[in-house]
Amino acid sequence: MKHRLRTTFQNTNFLVGFSILIILLLLTFVAPLFMQGSPLDMVGTLFNKPGNYVNRMGVIDAPKYPMSIEVDSIRLGAAVSNEEAAQMLEWFEKSELDIEWKMLNPAKDHAEIVELFLANYDDSIRLPGTSAYRKGFTRLYLKVQNLLSADGYVVQVEDSSSDSGYREVTKIQSRDFTNVKDVPARRFFLLGTDNFGRDVFHELVSAIGNSLMVGLIAGSIATTIGLLIGLTSGYVGGWVDNLLTFVTNMFTVIPSFVILILLSYSISSSSRSIVVVAFVIGLTAWPWTARSVRSQTLTLKNRDHVNISRLSGFGTVRIIVTDILPYVLSYVVMAYILQISSAILAEAQLSMLGLGPSTTTHATLGLMLSWSMQFQAPLSGAWWAFIPVVLSIALISFSMNLMNTGLDQVFNPTLR
Amino acid sequence: MADYILEVNDLKTRYVTRFRENVYAVDGVSFKLKEGETLGIAGESGCGKSTLAMSLMGYYFPPLHYTSGSIIIDGREITGEDPEVLRRTALGTEIAYIPQAAMNALNPTRKIIKYINDVLVAHNIRLNKKELREMAEERLRLVNLPVEVLDRYPVELSGGMKQRTVIAISSLLSPKILIADEPSSALDVSSQKLVIKMLLDLIDKGLVKSMIFITHELPLLYNVTKKIAVMYAGQFVELGPAHESVFEPLHPYAKGLMGSIIVPSEGIRDEHLVAIPGTPPNLKAPPQHCRFAARCKFRQPLCDSVVVPERFASDGRLFRCLLPEAVLRELKYEDQIKSKQEDAEVELDVNIIPFAGDNGDGDSGKESGG
Amino acid sequence: MTETDRVKVKRRELTDTFLEGKNMSKVYGMGRKANRAVDNVNFKFRRGEIVSIVGESGSGKTTLAKMILGLTSITEGQLEVHGQPRAFGTTAEKREYWKNIQAIFQDPFSTYNVFSKIDKVLLNCIELRGQKNLPYAQKVEIMTEACSFVNLRFAELTNKYPFELSGGQMQRLMIARIYILKPKLLIADEPTSMVDACSRATILDMLLKLRDEEDMTIVFITHDIGLAYYVSDTIYIMKSGQFVEQGTSDEVILNPKSDYTKRLLSDVPSIYEPWDLSSDDVEEDEFAAASGGDS
């Protein structure tokens, strides 16, 4: 037994799969320690992209450090959108001035384009086209010129005692800098926020934990039922076998997903907690475990060591437990792992159909996917709301399958 | 043409286990075989018969490793040759081996003719379907097997038929030497007879020049091969013509083994069989002195302290025992060397060779568990 | 300087009928696929008798053994114990029957539960004898005695798993088990076919010893008629589910009447007479289509 365990952990496939799983598990336990609030707190707004968010007032309050770093073109570049840059290039083309603009890329070289535009724009050149079209260029020119001319901002607070009704707090020069560390109110969104403005990373970490729990519960239920039914039906035989095989076949013939949907549907949405959904998945997934355990039991039953035990007058339960169970156990462990991973997938599928756990206090991988689809994250380009979830599901399945392959190589060495 | 079709000199091979331990399963075996001669190897389970058979092919793969010695097939020394060259030019043509459980190792989903094709392809003989079938049918007729087996799956054949098919496939390229490892042990007596008939037929028809036959059934060996070797703990302890080996064995172990022969003849019922007590030594650390000493009835004090070399009797038979040939010839297994005084009188006529090194502690008391 | 100690085998008078089979048949499958593995056989086993059942593989030996053991149902006919039909309905009746009947099977490697240690195998037997509550020291004594009966040393076996033994040692351990259980009837189904000739001699002698010391009835099943001749008092020759010849060992072996027996005898290689390989009475055609059961 010890030796078995050792060879199992020497198997690369198993080890890699197991490590991935352990890392994921560690993540779900360790990461929350470093995070504030609960995973489903709505802290942001709709689909904030990943990044480090700092409080704007905090920036103003923080000590300033004037630096001689050229910032104008960077600022200008950042202030101009790709479309606007393209518009400027269009002006260069239409104006037919002698300008080296063909090498510039409207998606990248914002700073250069803006600089050229400011230097060459001439309102007097009449471009062909409607006046609205021409006004567009004038507006663009004014916008960038305004940006540039502003040499600094004045920050004021309302103050009724003052004449103007405002009191100046501070002036911000264009080359003033602040150390981000000096800004006390910051929040780092590794994976941005979702449709409700919840921290996707925090949510994901807790969803992985919850989904693994769903897998574990459902897998345990499916494996236990499958094992019991398979062993009984294989060993006892006769009408018991016929009955159990009939039930098993019925569950196999009707796609389990259909049963799953019907079951989930019939449970009122208010009582569909994560645990309930896990139970429902477990209750529909056992047939294939039962079938393979049964067929293994049938061959084992004819081994002479079982005959010897029967001749010794041992009871059915004792024979099943001591003479059959240990032989199928290695197989059952493999089936268990597969059950866990397929239960996680089943939960995701159910949730996508809106039949997953109905909860607003806990997230699962399936629920996260479902939310991001409902709020059209893919259309809004909010990849961070669903790609990490999909990857997590894939990673979990992958690690479980890897473990399974590894176990298979250990238990059935002839297959190689 | 060399004098001998197979010459083996002091061959030593070993297994390296998962725990990096050496198992010295063949430890100094030498013999020569002329064309047309057949050698039978008998011995207890685990004494190294199958390992010797595998080692003779000169093609080693883990866990089996070559240590020393030479194998010369028809004048060509195959030890030390490149394994890949050896596989293409010697296996199946010079020497072929039918493994112990070969017949149960056939993939149940492949037809027999596919296996024949495999053998040919492995030796770069490529035939089209028609040629292949013609050649296979011709061969099967030659060895008296119904041609129908070609299109059968292994599971559709009875044990005896399966084994004969395996033999036909193994001898397809007319190897000079055919090694059959317990080809009939899993069969009942009637199927066994057919298998033996086929093997002897192969030699009669010249399809194989020489055969090495492994089994623990001495009466069978006696009827199949001209020479019999008795193997014990990785070494030959007795090698001679079949009749002498069975009826007048020299080595004490061989004497005991012959006492366990059961044949359905009058008188066999009246006396108990001989059962040699004890178990063979552990081949991980075989004793340096006589390997049989721990179980030997005739053990002398010197048996525990000197290396026993291969010795040759006046008629050329090999034996590995310190007792003088004359004494051994007289001795029966039921006998006892009586008193201590007489012990001393048994003069050991052998040069005393001290142990070679002291890697092993030479403790004969250590017995393997299984 | 020599003194012969080759022991004479004891043979004995037999009278008391212990087990009797009347017109027993076993049919596997149904309808056109029906296969009469055992076909209307009659037999009588007496106290202290060693009976051999000899036949080729597939002749129905194992099936008959399983019927007698109660591991498979009897399709037709009945089995009588001491003249009374075997009571084999309730669990209690089965337990009672199995107290008196035990078996050794062909393949030592599948006879043991690879997850139980050797101690457990023997301790189970002591439990079956109703001595579950004995102090451990006494149990060890019983186990040691049983092991020494089969030339094994218990001290070397404790804490080992059966698969760490050689095939011959495993079969001997099986006999040690029988020695503890002391059933009235032992069915040994080809107990020596998977072990080498050396261990075989030991095992056969142990069967003889069991009979002598415990007055056990032993049914020895084999395909090797030579072994049957050596151990048994009575031999039944089985062919396609039927007994084609039966009688005392000497009658059957030295004066065989049926052609089949003669063929079996000629198929066994001997060292005293030349082995006739030329005879062509063996059916050449043997396309046994995937036959189930063990061989």
Ligand SMILES: Nc1ncnc2c1ncn2[C@@H]1O[C@H](COP(=O)(O)OP(=O)(O)OP(=O)(O)O)[C@@H](O)[C@H]1O
């Ligand atoms: N793959 C292996 N790795 C390590 N040791 C091995 C291996 N195969 C066999 N041995 C050991 O080598 C020795 C000789 O084994 P071998 O199979 O040659 O015996 P054998 O005489 O053919 O026995 P049998 O009659 O049971 O076939 C034994 O001690 C065995 O335990």
Ligand SMILES: Nc1ncnc2c1ncn2[C@@H]1O[C@H](COP(=O)(O)OP(=O)(O)O)[C@@H](O)[C@H]1O
């Ligand atoms: N469980 C089974 N189901 C169907 N047929 C069987 C079964 N066991 C054995 N048989 C068939 O019964 C016949 C006798 O088999 P068996 O008793 O095992 O023979 P033996 O022990 O003499 O080799 C064979 O034809 C075999 O195929």
Ligand code: SF4
């Ligand atoms: S050398 Fe000694 S111990 Fe070895 S077989 Fe001969 S007599 Fe026995």
Ligand SMILES: [Mg+2]
């Ligand atoms: Mg072998």
Ligand SMILES: [Mg+2]
């Ligand atoms: Mg059988």
